[in-house]
Amino acid sequence: AITAGGFTFPCTNMLRLIASRITGARASLLSAPRAAVRAFADVAPEEGEGADNGDSTGGSTFVSTVNKVTLMGRVGQAPVRKTFPNGGSVTSFNVATDDAYMHDGTVHRRTDWHKVSVYDDKYGEVLAQIIGKGARVHVEGSLRHKKYHDANSNTDRVVTEVSVQRRKGGNVIVLDRVSNEGGSQ
Numbered sequence: 287a288i289t290a291g292g293f294t295f296p297c298t299n300m301l302r303l304i305a306s307r308i309t310g311a312r313a314s315l316l317s318a319p320r321a322a323v324r325a326f327a328d329v330a331p332e333e334g335e336g337a338d339n340g341d342s343t344g345g346s347t348f349v350s351t352v353n354k355v356t357l358m359g360r361v362g363q364a365p366v367r368k369t370f371p372n373g374g375s376v377t378s379f380n381v382a383t384d385d386a387y388m389h390d391g392t393v394h395r396r397t398d399w400h401k402v403s404v405y406d407d408k409y410g411e412v413l414a415q416i417i418g419k420g421a422r423v424h425v426e427g428s429l430r431h432k433k434y435h436d437a438n439s440n441t442d443r444v445v446t447e448v449s450v451q452r453r454k455g456g457n458v459i460v461l462d463r464v465s466n467e468g469g470s471q
Contacts, residue, residue, distance in 0.1 A: 418464045419464060424458070
């Protein structure tokens, strides 16, 4: 059994692995099936580790990370689809989320805008047809930073986006549709 935060959990190899991630301890892939580890998260070897990590069995030690973003908000404008010469495409739109906070006895509201890019050809095509400005959406994806050089201002820029790839667990759920004319459906 594993005890964490005052709770006791039945012990399995997967729970041992997860507990070791949470507590920062190192765990070997030999203690959990590879399929279970891959199902838990995308794993990559720590720097300086791999098949030749001093383990006489040839096992490797891995560290797992999580890059998950969940947003629920309203679409700021109709999605834009771009098609690339290689045949791929991306559908992009902005989602507004808002927050309220109290300062000096006054309630203030803040709106944050998030760029969402859907990298799934058919899924992006369907989304571009059914969502419009004002539609409420629930977005699950990962955070991605893209660097590029802006030739007009001769400066390097960084764009942060929520990358939605269904094969990596990303999803966009349309909570209410809004047509391009602005009416709810």
